[in-house]
Amino acid sequence: MSSSSLVLRDYQKEAVEKAFVARRATIKAPTGVGKTIIAIAWLERIEKDALVIVPTQALIYQAWYPKLEEYGFKDIGQYYAYAKKFGPVTITTFASAVSHPTLLDSVDAVVVDEIHHLGARTALTRLLPKLKEKEFVLGLSSVPEREDKSHEFFLSEFPVCYDLSLGTALERGYVSPIHVIEIPAQMNKRERDQYNALTEKIQRAFRLCGPEISRWMNCYDPTTRQYLGRLGIAAMSKRKKLLSDVESKREAVLRIISEHSGKRVILFSESVPAIEHMKLFLKDNGIACETFHAGTEPWRRQEILTEWGKKFDVLLSCRALEEGLDVKEVGIGILITSGKSKRQFIQRLGRVIRPLEGKEAKFYVVYSPQTLEETYPRTITKLLRTT
Numbered sequence: 001m002s003s004s005s006l007v008l009r010d011y012q013k014e015a016v017e018k019a020f021v022a023r024r025a026t027i028k029a030p031t032g033v034g035k036t037i038i039a040i041a042w043l044e045r046i047e048k049d050a051l052v053i054v055p056t057q058a059l060i061y062q063a064w065y066p067k068l069e070e071y072g073f074k075d076i077g078q079y080y081a082y083a084k085k086f087g088p089v090t091i092t093t094f095a096s097a098v099s100h101p102t103l104l105d106s107v108d109a110v111v112v113d114e115i116h117h118l119g120a121r122t123a124l125t126r127l128l129p130k131l132k133e134k135e136f137v138l139g140l141s142s143v144p145e146r147e148d149k150s151h152e153f154f155l156s157e158f159p160v161c162y163d164l165s166l167g168t169a170l171e172r173g174y175v176s177p178i179h180v181i182e183i184p185a186q187m188n189k190r191e192r193d194q195y196n197a198l199t200e201k202i203q204r205a206f207r208l209c210g211p212e213i214s215r216w217m218n219c220y221d222p223t224t225r226q227y228l229g230r231l232g233i234a235a236m237s238k239r240k241k242l243l244s245d246v247e248s249k250r251e252a253v254l255r256i257i258s259e260h261s262g263k264r265v266i267l268f269s270e271s272v273p274a275i276e277h278m279k280l281f282l283k284d285n286g287i288a289c290e291t292f293h294a295g296t297e298p299w300r301r302q303e304i305l306t307e308w309g310k311k312f313d314v315l316l317s318c319r320a321l322e323e324g325l326d327v328k329e330v331g332i333g334i335l336i337t338s339g340k341s342k343r344q345f346i347q348r349l350g351r352v353i354r355p356l357e358g359k360e361a362k363f364y365v366v367y368s369p370q371t372l373e374e375t376y377p378r379t380i381t382k383l384l385r386t387t
Contacts, residue, residue, distance in 0.1 A: 006037065006040065006041050006044065006071050008037070008038075008041055009034070009174070011033070011164065011172075011174060012033075012034055012037060012038050012041065014162065015027050015029070015038045015161075015162040015164075016038055016041045016042050016045060018161040018162045019038070019042050019138050019161055019162065020042060020045050020046065021161075022159075022161040023135060023136055023137075024134070024135075024136065024137045024157065024158050025137075025138060025139070025158055025159060025160070025161035025162075026115055026138070026139035026140070026141065026144055026154075026155060026158045026159065026160045026161065027039075027138065027139070027140050027141075027160070027161065027162045028141060028142070028143070028144055028160045028162065028163045028164070029140075029142065029162065029163075029164040029169070030142045030164065030165070030166040030169050030175070030346050030349075030350055031142050031346060031347050031349070031350020031351065031353075031354075032169070032174075032175040032176075032350040032351075032353045032354045032355065033164060033169050033174050033175060035113075035140045036063060036064065036067055036113070036140075037067070038140075039052075039111045039113070039138055039140055040067060040068060040071055040073075042111075042138055043073075043089060043109070043111065044071070046109055046136050048107070048108040048109040048136055049088050049089070049106070049107045049108055049109070050088070050089045050090075050107050050108070050109040050110065050111060050136075051089075051090050051091075051092060051097075051103055051104060051107045051109075051110050051111070052064055052089060052090070052091045052092070052110075052111040052113065053092055053093070053094055053097050053110065053111065053112050053113065053127075054091060054092070054093055054094070054113045054114070055093065055094055055113065055114045055117050056093060057080050057081070057082075057093055057298055057301075058298075058301050058302070058305075059093075059113065060078055060080060060091045060092075060093070061078075061302060062302065062305060064091045064113075065078065065091060068089060068091075073088070073089055074087075074088070075087040075088060076088075076089055076090070076091065077089065077090030077091065078090065078091050078092070079091070079092040079096055079100075079103060080092055080093045080095075080096045081096070081298075082298070086106075090103070090107070094117050094120075094123060094127075097123075097126075097127055098122050098123055098126050098127060101126045101127055101130050104127070104130040104131070104133075104134070105130070107134075108134065108135060108136060109134065109135070109136035109137070109138075110131060110134055110136070110137050110138075111137075111138045111139075111140070112131070112137065112138070112139045112140065112158075113140050114140065114141055115139030115140060115141045115144050115154065115158070116141050116143065116144050116145070116146055116151065116343065118131075118139070118154045119146045119148065119150035119151050119153070119154065120150075121150075124150060124153055124154070128153060128154060128157070131154075131157070131158075132157055137157075137158050138158075139154070139158050141343075142166075142343055142346045142347060142350065143341075143342055143343035143346060144160070147341070148214070165386050166346055166349065166350075166383050166384060166386065167383070167384055167385050167386040170353075170384060173355075174355065175350075175353040175354065175355050176331065176352075176353045176354065176355050176356060176359040176360060176361050177353075177360050177361065178349065178352065178353050178360070178361040178362070178363055178384065179360065179361070179362050179363070180363050180365060180377065180380055180381060180384070181362060181363070181364045181365070182365050182367070182377045183252050183256070183364055183365065183366045183367070184367060184368070184369050185246055185248040185249040185251075185252045185366050185367065185368055186248055186368065186369065187246055187248070187368050187371075188247060188248070191242065191246055191247070191368075194242055195239065195242060195243075195368075195371060198235040198236075198238055198239040198242065199235075199239065201231055201232055201234075201235035202232050202235045202236055202239070204228055204231075204232065205219070205228050205229050205231065205232025205233075205235075206232070208221055208228050208229075209228060209229040209232065213229075213232075213233070215229070216229025216230065216232055216233055217229055217230055217233070240270045240271065240337065240339075241270070241271040241273065241274065243270070243336075243337040243368060243371065243372075243373060244269045244270050244271035244274035244275075244336060244337045245271060245273070245274040245277060246336075246368055249336050249366050249368075250277075250278060250281045250282075252366045253267065253278065253282070253334055253336065253366060254281070254282065254285055254287070256332075256334055256364050256366075257282070257287055257314055257334075258287075260332050260362075261313075262313065263313060263331065263332055264308060264309050264313050264314075264315070264329055264330045264331070264332065265313060265314045265315070265330075265332040265333075265334065266315050266317060266330055266332070266333050266334070266351055266352065267314065267315070267316045267317060267333075267334040267335075267336065268317055268318075268333065268334070268335050268336065268338065268348050269316065269317070269318050269336050269337060270318065270319070270337050270338065270339065271318060271337075272291075272293045272294070272295060272318050274318075274336070275291050275293065275316040275317070275318050276291055278316055278336075279291050279316055282314065287314055288311065288312035288313065288314070289312055289313075289314035289315065289316055290304050290307070290308070290312055290314075290315055290316070291315075291316045291317075291318075292304055292305075292315055292316065292317045292318075293317065293318040293319070294318070294319070309329060329356065330351060330352055330354075331352055331356075331359050331360070331361045331362065332352065332361070332362050332364075333348065333349070333351060333352040333361070333362070333363045333364065334363075334364045334366060335348060335363065335364065335365050335366065335376065336366045337367075337373060338373075338376060342379075342383065345376075345379060345380055345383055346383060349363060349380065349383070349384075363380070365377050365380065
């Protein structure tokens with residue numbers, strides 16, 4: 001299947017061996033330690049026709065295809081919206097696999113990259129039954145566990161065989177060292193008033209509807225004749241967008257970028273309009289930058305990644321780059337807001353700690369005091385220290 005030039009580190013060899021012995025398993029390890037390389041070595045070891053399922057098209061042409069090719073795999077197949085070619089190893093997306101579950105019928109082995117996506121209802125219904133039939137299955141994720149507990153369905157079939165924490169990876173030098181820098185950015189009066197009003201709607205929903213947000217859509221208050229749960233969900237979305245677009249954060253980001261002139265920088269947000277506003281602000285101040293998000297056309301995505309570090313140094317992202325980006329030269333990250341997911345924090349940190357000789361990553365947490373964002377630095381510090 002391949003004539004490999006794979007050189008594995010000791011921990012990667014251990015992960016491959018455990019996965020090979022288990023046959024059907026999941027590797028749990030942080031972003032940046034080479035899970036893709038581990039999976040490729042596993043594919044080489046089992047020597048079976050295989051399907052690799054990934055979350056996005058970008059992961060096909062930016063990560064998996066070039067790495068399989070680099071390590072000697074021939075006639076690599078790709079099956080997604082713009083390609084329909086099969087090979088001994090074929091790469092597809094979750095969307096394509098869910099739409100065409102018969103893709104699994106012709107292979108003996110499956111790699112499920114970012115296996116936590118398997119917990120989505122359609123994936124559980126259409127893909128899990130097919131995966132249960134396979135002799136060889138390897139899942140990959142930094143945090144396979146999901147808040148909705150649906151991981152119990154697939155981890156019972158493909159249990160964790162190798163578990164490496166972010167703290168241990170840092171401690172043992174598997175990834176580049178990282179320095180977290182807190183940058184407070186105060187809200188103005190208008191922003192603070194809006195934040196408080198949205199928070200009150202969310203708190204009312206919690207009081208009436210309880211802690212399980214999945215039940216909020218049907219939570220009705222007969223006293224006010226309102227679906228308070230739906231109002232609470234809408235307020236959460238608006239609050240997230242507000243926090244992404246706090247005016248003083250733009251000035252803070254400009255100062256950070258100016259301190260790292262000539263270096264690649266990646267910024268993380270939770271709002272597409274916010275990063276578009278940030279792009280205009282930075283360009284007005286002489287900073288070349290681009291945005292990368294779900295609305296970016298697929299052809300333009302690859303173009304942006306190719307131009308990054310050549311035509312511009314600052315890339316503004318809204319979720320779309322949290323899985324699979326592999327640019328070792330990136331050592332500066334800026335977080336201007338986030339969700340509460342442990343996985344999301346690990347994935348964002350992982351974008352800047354991919355190992356490179358002499359690199360020391362910096363991760364700036366730009367947050368608004370007296371908001372839920374105050375917890376972000378503590379959460380990140382805890383993740384970095386957990387072994």
